[in-house]
Amino acid sequence: MGVVVNLEEGKRGAGSIKRLIELTADDMARVNELILSKAGSDVELIPELAWHLISSGGKRLRPMLTLAAAQMFGYSGEGHVKLATSVEFMHTATLLHDDVVDESDLRRGRKTARMIWGNQASVLVGDFLLGQAFRMMVDVGSLEALDVLSTAAAIIAEGEVMQLDVSKNLETTEDEYLSVIKAKTAALFSAAAEVGPIVAGASRNDRAALRSFGMNLGLAFQLVDDALDYGGSTTDLGKNVGDDFREGKVTLPVILSYRRGSEEERQFWKKAIEENETDQAALDKAVRLMNKHGAIGDTISRARHFGEIARDALAPLKNEPQKVALIDVIDFCISRVA
Known part of the structure; x- marks a missing residue:
């Protein structure tokens, strides 16, 4: 079974990851082989459950x-393949854990693993994938790469706990929310980008540039997802539109709408988010209020802001094909709401 790479582009084709896919195609084939190998186990449930999510698509x-970050600095060994596979396993484990915490029913248009095999199996298989990820990091033999990825794993877990604290809390501030997504989402983007130059022996300045790029790309990516949940399509989002609303998640569009709304509108948000009154009529009203107060548009503006910071972070680097491809990724991310 091969890993499916989703070639989805932005709504108007304004952004594309085609160049990135082409540049990394040979290495991704090796990553896919390693995923097949490392997701295997004599415990039948482990590969069965892992492959349910791994093979379900996604942009990778x-x-x-x-x-791409390793290639940019001329790396030609095997370490970047193992690190890339570690990153994908960390991401997959996070999704398995997230779906349990969020009590999600669907992921990428399919039933979540927890709906098929239960919460306990989902958590434990996620733990197995994390263990395999760290074994591969050790195999690479770079203490610096291990430090970056292990630190990211701890930060992601902190982000999960932070999200529990703000869950259904309509008094959450924008700064508090940005702290959550910086930990939950952006930390792995940042680490994924930084370990490439590390294994390639690049300078600390080059490492810092890719680290900043990844962090700000991750923030932009998550904010676009937040906007798409109220104004996108299932294809754009990889899950059902309105899932965040139905799960009572306090994301930036909700925060801005609640802050800017009248007392009557705030009562609506309290019933929806705190008391789970999230039927289709409530979702339609939520979208109307967001449009009224410019919450979706301002969320997208924030995403564009972080996208520009990511672009600026790459500016000092040589104009290698990989740099151009990474800039394309920024455009792709933002174009999903174009």
Whole structure:
């Protein structure tokens, strides 16, 4: 079974990851082989459950960032393939854990693993994938890469706990929310981009540039997802539109709408988010209020802001094909809401 790479582009084709896919195709083939190998186990449930999610599609951006970043500095060994696979396993484990915490029913248009095999199996298989990820990091033999990825794993877990604290809390501030997504989402983007130059022996300045690029790309990516949940399509989002609303998640569009709304509108948000009154009529009203107060547009503006910071982070680097491809990724991310 091969890993499916989603070639989805932005709504108007304004952004594309085609160049990134082409540059990393050979290395991604090696990553896919390693995924097949390392997701295997004599415990039948482990590969069965892992493959349910791994084979369900997705853009595979994070491992491709690692591969392209290593290529940019002339790396030609095997370490970047193992690190890219580690990054993908970390991401997959996070999704398995997220679906349990969020009590999600669908992921990429399919039933979540927890709906088929239960919460306990999902958590434990996620733990197995994390263990395999760290074994591959050790195999690479780079303490610096291990440090970056292990630190990211801890930060992601902190982000999960932070999200529990803000869950259904309509008094959450924008800064508090940005702290959550910086940990939950952007930390892995940042680590994925940084370990490429590390294994390639690049300078600390080059490492810092890719680290900043990844962090700000991750923030932009998550904010676009937040906007798409209220104004996109299932194809754009990889899950059902309105899932965040139905799960009572306090994302930036909700925060801005609640802050800017009248007392009557705030009562609506309290019933929806805190009391789970999230039927289709409530979702339609939520979208109307967001449009009224410019919440979706401002969320997209924030995403564009972080996208520009990511672009600026790459500016000092040589104009290698991989650099151009990484800039394309920024455009692709933002174009999903174009």
